[in-house]
Amino acid sequence: MDKPYFQDIDWPGMWAATTETLYMTAISVVATFILGLLLGLLLFLTGKDNLWENKPVNTIISAFVNIFRSIPFIILIVLLIPLTTILVGSMIGENAALPALIVGAAPFYARMVEIGLREIDKGVIEAAKSMGASTSTIIFKVLLPESMPALVSGITVTAIALVGYTAMAGVIGAGGLGNLAYLEGYQRSQNDVTLIATIIILIIVFIIQFLGDIITSKIDKR
Amino acid sequence: MISIKNVRKIYSSRQGNVHAVDNVNVEINEGEIFGVIGYSGAGKSTLIRMLNGLELPTEGSVTVAGRVVSKIRGGELRKARQEISMIFQHFNLLWSRTVRENISFPLEIAGVTRKERTKRVDELIKLVGLEGREDSYPSQLSGGQKQRVGIARALANNPKVLLCDEATSALDPQTTDSILELLVDINKRLGLTIVLITHEMHVIRKICHRVAVMENGRIVEMGSVLEVFKNPQQPITKRFVQQVTEPEETKETVEQLIEQYHSGEIVQLTFVGGSAEQPVITNLIRHFDVTVNILQGKISQTQSGSYGTLFIHLDGSKDEIAKAIEFIGTQQVGVEVIRNG
Numbered sequence A: 001m002d003k004p005y006f007q008d009i010d011w012p013g014m015w016a017a018t019t020e021t022l023y024m025t026a027i028s029v030v031a032t033f034i035l036g037l038l039l040g041l042l043l044f045l046t047g048k049d050n051l052w053e054n055k056p057v058n059t060i061i062s063a064f065v066n067i068f069r070s071i072p073f074i075i076l077i078v079l080l081i082p083l084t085t086i087l088v089g090s091m092i093g094e095n096a097a098l099p100a101l102i103v104g105a106a107p108f109y110a111r112m113v114e115i116g117l118r119e120i121d122k123g124v125i126e127a128a129k130s131m132g133a134s135t136s137t138i139i140f141k142v143l144l145p146e147s148m149p150a151l152v153s154g155i156t157v158t159a160i161a162l163v164g165y166t167a168m169a170g171v172i173g174a175g176g177l178g179n180l181a182y183l184e185g186y187q188r189s190q191n192d193v194t195l196i197a198t199i200i201i202l203i204i205v206f207i208i209q210f211l212g213d214i215i216t217s218k219i220d221k222r
Numbered sequence B: 001m002i003s004i005k006n007v008r009k010i011y012s013s014r015q016g017n018v019h020a021v022d023n024v025n026v027e028i029n030e031g032e033i034f035g036v037i038g039y040s041g042a043g044k045s046t047l048i049r050m051l052n053g054l055e056l057p058t059e060g061s062v063t064v065a066g067r068v069v070s071k072i073r074g075g076e077l078r079k080a081r082q083e084i085s086m087i088f089q090h091f092n093l094l095w096s097r098t099v100r101e102n103i104s105f106p107l108e109i110a111g112v113t114r115k116e117r118t119k120r121v122d123e124l125i126k127l128v129g130l131e132g133r134e135d136s137y138p139s140q141l142s143g144g145q146k147q148r149v150g151i152a153r154a155l156a157n158n159p160k161v162l163l164c165d166e167a168t169s170a171l172d173p174q175t176t177d178s179i180l181e182l183l184v185d186i187n188k189r190l191g192l193t194i195v196l197i198t199h200e201m202h203v204i205r206k207i208c209h210r211v212a213v214m215e216n217g218r219i220v221e222m223g224s225v226l227e228v229f230k231n232p233q234q235p236i237t238k239r240f241v242q243q244v245t246e247p248e249e250t251k252e253t254v255e256q257l258i259e260q261y262h263s264g265e266i267v268q269l270t271f272v273g274g275s276a277e278q279p280v281i282t283n284l285i286r287h288f289d290v291t292v293n294i295l296q297g298k299i300s301q302t303q304s305g306s307y308g309t310l311f312i313h314l315d316g317s318k319d320e321i322a323k324a325i326e327f328i329g330t331q332q333v334g335v336e337v338i339r340n341g
């Protein structure tokens, strides 16, 4: 067992796993952003004293969001196996992780969107109404731009959580760095593989955080 | 221009019903600056918000510029709102947009082309005196400058009516005056009808033509500003009028003065409208054998004339003093003997 360090590492394999992780993260972040934004907007707009105030719809979406936000991710993957096999056709490979990643993260992000939208001054929305703005104008020209810093910092946090989720999904066969660390690193006792996989994941997380912070401070003119 | 008929607004809650606006009838003329004054909770905001359909009356009808605002909905209401602009106590600008982009917003809503927008925004920036700040964000502006952006934004689509909900309440006295001057200027230049609500009589005095006093959802007194100043009927109106005509210390000062003078009489003169500019005191000294000491005075300008009070001390023979007071009475000046010497 006295091998020089890093000798076990299959660099092309490591690179392939990294791109798989990046792929899963990228696709799920984009899908989560869109889905979470829609859900968050609906939550906000159907809320009390708002443009589309609707108690039943609000209660249903809210319950849905709360339930899916509370299910531990690892259990969510198992719960979604039937859905995933229908959508993707298999439980192996990076695409197999996507349904669980999106279903797990979108409700989480939807709440952050709702909180961001609630922070907008009611007076500003009222001013837009008093100018004769339609609801779609209010959504696209007031709600989204005025909450943009919160939307960006929210998706940053969500993206980082998603990197973690991809690693977890990897353990049950979805590919990526988590899968590599588990199969090659843990099961074959190659600690250096685990170490490198961890470092790469950390680098990805730092880059996401860094980009998120830069964008947030650039767009925040308050 | 604006007609409010038998309007009532009732908010229901678990604790019972609140009559925020109670059987209000007002007609506001074109080109008029109409003020509504009242203490907090009187229902002023509720009333003004019914003029652009932000609130719907429970009963009665509201007509603005020929449109029954209390009836129309959807696209028709949105179209009407482009002609009934509003400015706010807390300005309500979009922080994510520059001055230029904020002013451009209502033009975007109205579907004005980019080229036209740029041209119109430049005019408006000049009109409100914000040259050089076009590309600043609201967070970089003072309160007064923010309200100027609010006004420019409100004027963008050439509205017929401008509603001001406590538009100067968040500003210091000097900035308040400069914003009020801007509003008068706009009223004169564009012939815009302005409805403003406030709890400061100073604002009413400075720019309004007519005023309505509101208490518990009702209008308890209404008339031309000068008339209301001259002859306030309700206790609440008298209190508001005192805000501007009698500084706090007047009563004390006059009481002290009464102690000092042992002969003659102390008289309070009330000037309204044109008489404030007449040389009453000069005539008094010229024609009667009395000495006149001016003790304290204050004259306020309103949109339709001046209003003021003056305390003087008259000394001389009893006869001459009596004649002098009679003379003042014939000069369209209110006269009241405070103390006989």
Ligand SMILES: Nc1ncnc2c1ncn2[C@@H]1O[C@H](COP(=O)(O)OP(=O)(O)OP(=O)(O)O)[C@@H](O)[C@H]1O
Pocket: B011, B012, B013, B018, B019, B020, B038, B039, B040, B041, B042, B043, B044, B045, B046, B047, B199
């Ligand atoms: N949405 C609402 N629901 C229930 N009650 C309301 C609502 N809006 C206003 N009211 C009540 O109506 C009354 C009048 O309120 P309004 O805001 O019109 O007063 P105001 O004269 O503008 O006061 P202020 O000077 O403090 O702004 C108050 O008693 C208030 O509590």
Ligand SMILES: [Mg+2]
Pocket: B044, B045, B046
């Ligand atoms: Mg109010």
